[in-house]
Amino acid sequence: MIKVAIVDDHQLFRQGLAVILSAKENIQVVGKYESAIALLNQIDDLDVDLVLMDIDMPEMDGITATVEVLAIRPNVKVVILSMHLNSIKIQEAISAKVSGYLLKTSSDVEVANAIETVMNGKDYFSQEAQQELIESYRKKEDPNYSELTKREIDILRLVCQELNSQEIADKLFISKHTAETHRRNLLSKIDCKNSVGLVKFAMDNGYI
Amino acid sequence: MIKVAIVDDHQLFRQGLAVILSAKENIQVVGKYESAIALLNQIDDLDVDLVLMDIDMPEMDGITATVEVLAIRPNVKVVILSMHLNSIKIQEAISAKVSGYLLKTSSDVEVANAIETVMNGKDYFSQEAQQELIESYRKKEDPNYSELTKREIDILRLVCQELNSQEIADKLFISKHTAETHRRNLLSKIDCKNSVGLVKFAMDNGYI
């Protein structure tokens, strides 16, 4: 019997999924949590093999939560169950050492498969997640493509807070010229026309 | 027995909710659809009293779908079941003649209550939805607040497509000056500093 916990802020989803999974003969739902905090508060005393974790939740996102969970209970498996598909989230999830990544559009059969696969010591990433990763690797091989640097991500986030280059410069203790250079490099890398494109990119790719 | 159909693109949610609702003694789930199109294709032959409708779905959003459903089957009740809470969506839903608006964070008990209430000829809007509406009415009474006009919404959407004022002007066959005026009025009404603020507002309020 695989002991599974569910973390999701949507009660209907949480409860529905629990019912569906409990119907599987080898799965037992031992916990349902409406937030990562709620799970972390009980993780010490919880007899659990695998956590199904949503990403978008108030208070603490599922990826941060995964890091916390694995720090306390390194033997517990974490599988992401999110509605969003973007390569940055998937990569962040992998960095956080999740064992799988599923979409909410998945079927109950796929979720059960994923749980079994992960408990057998393998990873399970949904077809869509794999595809997304492959495409992001393809992009990286494109000579016109280059990853954003840490500093560029800083600038991107501040642009998205409606700050102008001078304000960004003040905030980061750099020259206005530097902020403008970073901004221009962003426009070039992301291949968009103006700051509006930057915000949309940031939103689509989970930077904000 | 109340005959309910569920429209939601997340299979796990759809299926889970169906199980939960089927357990209620007075509710029968007569259909599960992964898209509004799928529902509309079968609506003629479907013996259904009430549709639980998600908003954010590919192909056709739940509000457009509601209008279509009610055009064909005016006696069917539609209740929105969405994860998002914003006054514009709620108002659009009301305009589309929905009978209720629930959040996915609701409990199964609340959903069942809502279904019963609506089948008794009343409307059911969740506490959060009501609160959101009240706050939007409060805003309207604020002398500094004013609703966006249709034209302003046009301009807002084009700004979000990375167009500058000249390009917007060309697209709408108006003068560049006019486009600039609209843009400035938007900044003033939305109370933000630049186009970045406009995009975020547009996203937060479901304009794009």
Added chain:
DNA sequence: CTAAATATACTCAAAAGTAGGTATTTATAC
């Protein structure tokens, strides 16, 4: 019909963003 709201168009001026450079210092990787 009339008043109010909306959409339209313009001017002038200041501020910010965009586009093309160049160049130095600081990390990082091989």
Added chain:
DNA sequence: GTATAAATACCTACTTTTGAGTATATTTAG
């Protein structure tokens, strides 16, 4: 240790946005 990448900073030039006005035609609501 030396390439390489990243972060830093500056210059010139041009475009766009923003701010603060004014003004008129067109719609809409009472």
